[in-house]
Amino acid sequence: MDLEEIRKKIDLLDQQITVLLTERMEITNxxxxxxxxxxxxxxxxxxEKEVIDKVCSFTKEEYKQALxxxxxxxxxxxxxxxxxxxxxxxxxxNSFS
Numbered sequence: 001m002d003l004e005e006i007r008k009k010i011d012l013l014d015q016q017i018t019v020l021l022t023e024r025m026e027i028t029n030x031x032x033x034x035x036x037x038x039x040x041x042x043x044x045x046x047x048e049k050e051v052i053d054k055v056c057s058f059t060k061e062e063y064k065q066a067l068x069x070x071x072x073x074x075x076x077x078x079x080x081x082x083x084x085x086x087x088x089x090x091x092x093x094n095s096f097s
Contacts, residue, residue, distance in 0.1 A: 021074070028078045032085035042082045048075050 035042060052071050056064045 024074070025078065025081055028081045029085050031078075032082040032089075035082065036086055036089065042079050042086070048072075051075065 032042070034040070052068050055071055056067055059067050
């Protein structure tokens with residue numbers, strides 16, 4: 001297999017990963033709604049540890065550190081998205097008061 005073929009495989013995986021990450025981010029909107037309704041904080045360190053431990057159990061030992069760092073970034077962006085959603089809901093609610 002030549003380099004161009006290998007890159008095409010990577011491009012396909014990147015497309016699939018992007019679709020899944022987009023879906024994951026959209027689901028964080030639902031998480032934000034739940035947390036708002038139940039007055040829960042956006043940051044939940046125990047849940048983050050559980051997620052990282054779980055995803056690391058799906059990979060080889062040699063990739064666990066990279067996966068930990070990637071998932072920490074994903075969760076950081078998820079928290080930012082949740083906070084944005086909460087801020088938007090709060091601001092839109094206040095503008096109609």
